[in-house]
Amino acid sequence: MTVSLDLTTAEWRHLRRCIELATEALEAGDEPFGSVLVAGNGIALAEDRNRVISSGDRTRHPEFELARWAAANMTPDERAAATVFTSGEHCPMCAAAHGWVGLGRIVYVSSSDQLAAWLAELGVPASPVRSLAIREIVPNLLVVGPVPGFAEQVRDLHRRFYGSALGLG
Ligand SMILES: [Zn+2]
Numbered sequence: 001m002t003v004s005l006d007l008t009t010a011e012w013r014h015l016r017r018c019i020e021l022a023t024e025a026l027e028a029g030d031e032p033f034g035s036v037l038v039a040g041n042g043i044a045l046a047e048d049r050n051r052v053i054s055s056g057d058r059t060r061h062p063e064f065e066l067a068r069w070a071a072a073n074m075t076p077d078e079r080a081a082a083t084v085f086t087s088g089e090h091c092p093m094c095a096a097a098h099g100w101v102g103l104g105r106i107v108y109v110s111s112s113d114q115l116a117a118w119l120a121e122l123g124v125p126a127s128p129v130r131s132l133a134i135r136e137i138v139p140n141l142l143v144v145g146p147v148p149g150f151a152e153q154v155r156d157l158h159r160r161f162y163g164s165a166l167g168l169g
Contacts, residue, residue, distance in 0.1 A: 005147060007107070010042050014085040015109055015150055017047065021062070022087040022157050025049040032157035033088050035062035037070060040081030040104075045073075062086070063094035071101040079103050087154050088115055089145060092132050099138035106134060108145035110154040118155050122162045 007015070014036045021034020033050040046069045048062035063086055070079050079102045084090075089108040090098060098106065112131045134143050 018087040021049040035086035037066040067097035095134045095137035105142040109147045110151040111146045
């Protein structure tokens, strides 16, 4: 479900930070994804980036790390009032973690459908885990995205990541 993009200046700033984190991941040789966990009062509490290549652990997605951080550090009410901003729509693993710990809204830049189309275009082999929209995993969650303009920046990061990985330059 795409809802209208009625984002505040601060929310745009959190999205820009997600893209910076995704860029940091890319520069460290990891997949270009970044996420920020923001409290109900608008304060950014935690952030992370993808670390699947550098750690050798394919579950090291930033959204999963933030869900566990929230479980360890926030009350259920605080989690429900929080928003996770992220450069790419949560995968099924991260959407489930988000739902299990009771976090609130998600704002993503690019959708899983967009990512699947971009990777197919680049000739990237299919992932072992099926791509599903967040709403397929957590049906009652408020989800905002994709964000036009920003999504193209994320596409560019994936092009750079897979361009070097696949020798597409
Ligand atoms: Zn994930």
